[in-house]
Amino acid sequence: MKNSAVERDVALARAIPKAELHIHIEGSLEPELIFALAQRNGVKLPYDSVQALRTAYAFTDLQSFLDIYYAGASVLLQEADFYDMAWAYFLRAQADHVIHAELFFDPQTHTARGVPMATVIQGLSRACADAKAQLGISAALILCFLRHLSEEDAFATLEAALPYREHFIGVGLDSSELGHPPEKFQRVFARCRELGLRAVAHAGEEGPAEYIWQAIDGLQVQRIDHGVACLEDPLLMAELAYTRLPLTVCPLSNLKLCVVKDLAEHPLKKMLDAGLCVTVNSDDPAYFGGYLNANFEQTVRALALSEADVVQLARNSFEASFVTDAERAAMRQTLERALAEATA
Numbered sequence: 001m002k003n004s005a006v007e008r009d010v011a012l013a014r015a016i017p018k019a020e021l022h023i024h025i026e027g028s029l030e031p032e033l034i035f036a037l038a039q040r041n042g043v044k045l046p047y048d049s050v051q052a053l054r055t056a057y058a059f060t061d062l063q064s065f066l067d068i069y070y071a072g073a074s075v076l077l078q079e080a081d082f083y084d085m086a087w088a089y090f091l092r093a094q095a096d097h098v099i100h101a102e103l104f105f106d107p108q109t110h111t112a113r114g115v116p117m118a119t120v121i122q123g124l125s126r127a128c129a130d131a132k133a134q135l136g137i138s139a140a141l142i143l144c145f146l147r148h149l150s151e152e153d154a155f156a157t158l159e160a161a162l163p164y165r166e167h168f169i170g171v172g173l174d175s176s177e178l179g180h181p182p183e184k185f186q187r188v189f190a191r192c193r194e195l196g197l198r199a200v201a202h203a204g205e206e207g208p209a210e211y212i213w214q215a216i217d218g219l220q221v222q223r224i225d226h227g228v229a230c231l232e233d234p235l236l237m238a239e240l241a242y243t244r245l246p247l248t249v250c251p252l253s254n255l256k257l258c259v260v261k262d263l264a265e266h267p268l269k270k271m272l273d274a275g276l277c278v279t280v281n282s283d284d285p286a287y288f289g290g291y292l293n294a295n296f297e298q299t300v301r302a303l304a305l306s307e308a309d310v311v312q313l314a315r316n317s318f319e320a321s322f323v324t325d326a327e328r329a330a331m332r333q334t335l336e337r338a339l340a341e342a343t344a
């Protein structure tokens, strides 16, 4: 028999307006779109079929995923490819009642293949503008530096992106975490702050709590991406609870990349109960088995999250968004209205 309280909380989580703050747009490339773009651009893939590609999605850790993720991104060549990828994501986001999305993109993955920065940013930016105009989703871009590359490379990437400064709101740090601590990028993040860019960083996904401290103190980030390693360090937990520095957690990603063995062991509920500003996100939904609502649904079930937890997660998503106070107030009001309707 179904547990009706859980079913009610799942339905609520699916229906209410939310913000998504941790989505790598290249990680939204579904196998079908990878094949369609490969054909459109004459790119040869090392897989015979969509099914063969999907079968390869059996990851043991972050690196085993990143190898396939970068290979998948190799089909992106023209501005229209970047547009089509982001547009496909926005349609999925709309279905999940996402009303605000902040999208990560990895320019170095593309510029290293000879794709101009303008092609990447203009394609994504046009999709963001259309998401607002046609779907009512406000969207912004966050440029991520690949941490397995040098800080010098990150500086060159920033320089190349500056002519398109108005198209992105901030910078992030992603790719292989272990052995590439945040402190490696201290100078480039300082420069980004001078430029008025927001700053976030992946930290404590596979790496230790020490990397989260480095992101906070050294990079002065305004959000931590993942950050699940914070549970190792009581002092860090206290600091995060006190400052409410947000953490963008991605439960299905953590499961698929073997950060947790089982969703029932995921620390999200402990983080919420400790008063952290934790949010739920999809990370790389085409690779990890689901978009935002799938993350909510499976997490609510696995951790028996309450209605109050679900509401807190949605409120946190707006608290953590990089928007103006007026925009945040409007999003909060949209949420509160939806909650009043859903619980009437």
Ligand code: ADE
Residues within 6 Å of the ligand: 024, 027, 062, 069, 174, 175, 176, 177, 202, 205, 253, 283, 284
């Ligand atoms: N790039 C795309 N997904 C990522 C993840 N989960 N961690 C680090 N870098 C990434």
Ligand code: ZN
Residues within 6 Å of the ligand: 022, 024, 174, 202, 225, 283
């Ligand atoms: Zn990520």
